[in-house]
Amino acid sequence: MSGLKIAVCIKPVPSPDQYHRVGIDPRTKTLVREGIPTVINPLDKNALEAALQIREKCGGTVAAISMAPPAAEENLREALAMGADEAYLLSDRAFAGSDTLATSMVLAAAVKKLGPVDLVLTGNESADGGTAQVSAQLGEWLGYPHLMHACGLEVMEDGFIRVDTAREDCRVAYRVKLPAVVSVVRTINKPRFTSLMGVIAAGKKPLSVWTSGDLPVDENFLGLEGSPTKAGDIYQPDLSRRCELLEGSAGEIAGAVLQKLRAAGLQL
Amino acid sequence: MDGKNGLWVIVERSANGFRKVALELLSRGRDLAGRLGEVSGSRPGVWAVVTGPGSAPGTEELYRYGADEVLMVCHPLLEEHRTDLHAAVLADLIRERSPGIVLFGATAWGSEVAPTVAARVKTGLAAHCADLRIDGRGLLVQCVPAFGGKVLGEILCPDRRPQMASVRPGVFQAVPGDAPAGEPLVVRPELDDDDRIKVLEVQRREITGKPLEEAEVVIAGGWGVGSRENWQLLEELAGLLGAAVGCTRPALDEGWTEGEHTMIGTSGKTVRPKVYLGFGISGATHHVVGMKDSGLVISVNTNPNAEIFQFSDFKVVADARAVAEALIAELKAGKTS
Numbered sequence: 126m127s128g129l130k131i132a133v134c135i136k137p138v139p140s141p142d143q144y145h146r147v148g149i150d151p152r153t154k155t156l157v158r159e160g161i162p163t164v165i166n167p168l169d170k171n172a173l174e175a176a177l178q179i180r181e182k183c184g185g186t187v188a189a190i191s192m193a194p195p196a197a198e199e200n201l202r203e204a205l206a207m208g209a210d211e212a213y214l215l216s217d218r219a220f221a222g223s224d225t226l227a228t229s230m231v232l233a234a235a236v237k238k239l240g241p242v243d244l245v246l247t248g249n250e251s252a253d254g255g256t257a258q259v260s261a262q263l264g265e266w267l268g269y270p271h272l273m274h275a276c277g278l279e280v281m282e283d284g285f286i287r288v289d290t291a292r293e294d295c296r297v298a299y300r301v302k303l304p305a306v307v308s309v310v311r312t313i314n315k316p317r318f319t320s321l322m323g324v325i326a327a328g329k330k331p332l333s334v335w336t337s338g339d340l341p342v343d344e345n346f347l348g349l350e351g352s353p354t355k356a357g358d359i360y361q362p363d364l365s366r367r368c369e370l371l372e373g374s375a376g377e378i379a380g381a382v383l384q385k386l387r388a389a390g391l392q393l
Numbered sequence: 394m395d396g397k398n399g400l401w402v403i404v405e406r407s408a409n410g411f412r413k414v415a416l417e418l419l420s421r422g423r424d425l426a427g428r429l430g431e432v433s434g435s436r437p438g439v440w441a442v443v444t445g446p447g448s449a450p451g452t453e454e455l456y457r458y459g460a461d462e463v464l465m466v467c468h469p470l471l472e473e474h475r476t477d478l479h480a481a482v483l484a485d486l487i488r489e490r491s492p493g494i495v496l497f498g499a500t501a502w503g504s505e506v507a508p509t510v511a512a513r514v515k516t517g518l519a520a521h522c523a524d525l526r527i528d529g530r531g532l533l534v535q536c537v538p539a540f541g542g543k544v545l546g547e548i549l550c551p552d553r554r555p556q557m558a559s560v561r562p563g564v565f566q567a568v569p570g571d572a573p574a575g576e577p578l579v580v581r582p583e584l585d586d587d588d589r590i591k592v593l594e595v596q597r598r599e600i601t602g603k604p605l606e607e608a609e610v611v612i613a614g615g616w617g618v619g620s621r622e623n624w625q626l627l628e629e630l631a632g633l634l635g636a637a638v639g640c641t642r643p644a645l646d647e648g649w650t651e652g653e654h655t656m657i658g659t660s661g662k663t664v665r666p667k668v669y670l671g672f673g674i675s676g677a678t679h680h681v682v683g684m685k686d687s688g689l690v691i692s693v694n695t696n697p698n699a700e701i702f703q704f705s706d707f708k709v710v711a712d713a714r715a716v717a718e719a720l721i722a723e724l725k726a727g728k729t730s
């Protein structure tokens with residue numbers, strides 16, 4: 126099939142390997158995430174990689190889209206450096222406080238504005254919120270068929286793709302008519318590293334910023350006001366336990382461990 | 394009974410009955426409905442809503458675990474893997490019957506159906522709840538993990554209905570009651586298909602090990618286990634203890650384990666065995682979230698300051714292999730003597 130126009134949704138998130146540093150200010154009851162860098166959501170790199178592989182095979186273009194504060198320009202530049210052709214930053218105060226329904230509405234508006242898109246790829250879930258809801262909801266706003274948990278993706282005969290999905294106890298392969306929305310899991314590929322050439326090229330690629338006024342948004346579902354869900358209190362669960370030390374030779378330790386297991390009610 | 398304001402649990406069918414998470418949600422639903430009755434003066438009925446190609450056997454189980462009513466939604470096109478069609482009929486039913494609360498299991502199936510339904514009926518959905526309760530106003534308080542579980546946040550859906558939430562398997566406990574079984578209500582919705590989504594093939598995976606969620610003892614291994622040979626020792630130990638083996642992500646990535654379905658944590662399973670015995674695991678939040686509700690926690694790590702020790706009842710500061718070997722020797726000696 127001739128070139129596909131692919132949009133990839135990129136969410137900037139606080140670097141997931143530093144979540145041990147996330148906390149809550151006991152006085153203000155607000156989130157503390159100081160000094161944790163913002164990166165592209167790991168699975169979104171898999172989505173971008175999948176898009177780039179399709180482009181390499183079939184031609185076409187890849188657009189990276191992000192709904193985020195202005196600083197996300199840096200993350201979109203990284204997507205361009207990885208190989209995306211163009212980037213769109215959807216940034217407006219009116220988008221603040223969006224839940225997944227409101228977020229997916231804005232992303233859908235951007236996809237519509239891009240013109241006829243063949244395929245929208247997302248990560249299966251974001252590392253910070255981890256709702257795994259945006260992709261299916263984006264599909265619904267667009268009225269496209271959508272699938273999650275994609276671990277394989279292949280362009281088929283004109284107008285269709287094959288999507289392999291991973292479930293608990295099976296793999297299910299689907300044929301899906303384009304345009305479609307597909308979210309990918311970690312096993313689908315290994316995202317490429319950005320090369321220096323890529324970084325240089327990225328500087329010259331188009332990056333547009335769209336505000337609410339530029340997009341065909343549904344005012345009823347805009348931002349905090351339009352989000353059906355509202356955030357309440359946040360807290361940090363205390364999971365600490367007593368942690369007694371078991372000491373001795375390996376044999377003595379093994380004996381002590383087994384004794385604890387028996388005390389816990391196991392028949393050994 | 395039209396189910397108005399009812400509390401619905403969407404039941405996913407499996408090859409041999411219903412997924413256990415549905416029973417867990419029915420039990421929790423029974424408690425939530427009771428609490429709603431106290432707060433608002435009228436207790437909503439708990440509905441188990443089952444979608445599928447034909448009616449399902451074994452519905453007594455649904456009543457036993459908390460359902461007041463069972464709604465069986467049948468259509469030949471509602472084959473298991475057509476999540477799009479399941480979502481379509483559920484959204485229609487929700488519009489028609491206006492339940493107050495709808496709960497889903499966050500399995501692969503549920504986590505695809507739930508957001509689709511929520512987008513169709515334009516309501517809120519809280520993902521992967523760690524807890525659900527009813528507040529003084531009778532609203533469902535949905536407690537969701539963020540940042541891999543490091544932080545919990547409460548989510549409310551004050552205006553739109555239904556209030557919807559998804560919950561991972563293993564978060565709540567399935568508690569049987571002695572309510573009598575009733576007669577399921579069967580509905581046969583209209584449903585069309587087109588060529589947009591078609592199932593090409595289904596490859597079942599044979600899972601040999603004991604299911605992690607059902608095991609009384611879980612042996613978990615992390616990157617510190619060090620090698621595939623050492624991993625075999627964990628498997629052997631598990632065999633002797635009748636335990637299931639779970640892993641962290643680095644161990645999965647090393648290829649030591651049976652596969653993705655044995656990973657414990659944020660993006661894997663939630664386990665709450667009687668005993669959790671961990672080897673070479675650092676204690677990253679992403680993993681701890683999945684094992685924190687275990688009964689007894691014993692951890693083996695060479696680093697005396699390993700984070701995991703904070704979440705453990707007992708710690709062993711030693712080499713994973715040495716401790717596993719000693720345990721195997723001790724158990725074998727016990728068996729022969």
Ligand SMILES: Cc1cc2nc3c(=O)[nH]c(=O)nc-3n(C[C@H](O)[C@H](O)[C@H](O)COP(=O)(O)OP(=O)(O)OC[C@H]3O[C@@H](n4cnc5c(N)ncnc54)[C@H](O)[C@@H]3O)c2cc1C
Binds near residue numbers: 618657661
């Ligand atoms: C979005 C996201 C989701 C994730 N989801 C999950 C998830 O669901 N589950 C999960 O587990 N991880 C998940 N992770 C990864 C997680 O953040 C951690 O990286 C992972 O849990 C660490 O695994 P580990 O403890 O095996 O490895 P490490 O952190 O490398 O720890 C190895 C430990 O072994 C100890 N050790 C070394 N040698 C020995 C020895 N000879 N004997 C005994 N101990 C030894 C070390 O002291 C160390 O504490 C996720 C990450 C991200 C970004």
Ligand SMILES: Nc1ncnc2c1ncn2[C@@H]1O[C@H](COP(=O)(O)O)[C@@H](O)[C@H]1O
Binds near residue numbers: 172191256259
């Ligand atoms: N603000 C956003 N901007 C762009 N893409 C997003 C945004 N939020 C979510 N996504 C996409 O939706 C996927 C699932 O996110 P979530 O539902 O938040 O877990 C992510 O992996 C992204 O691809």
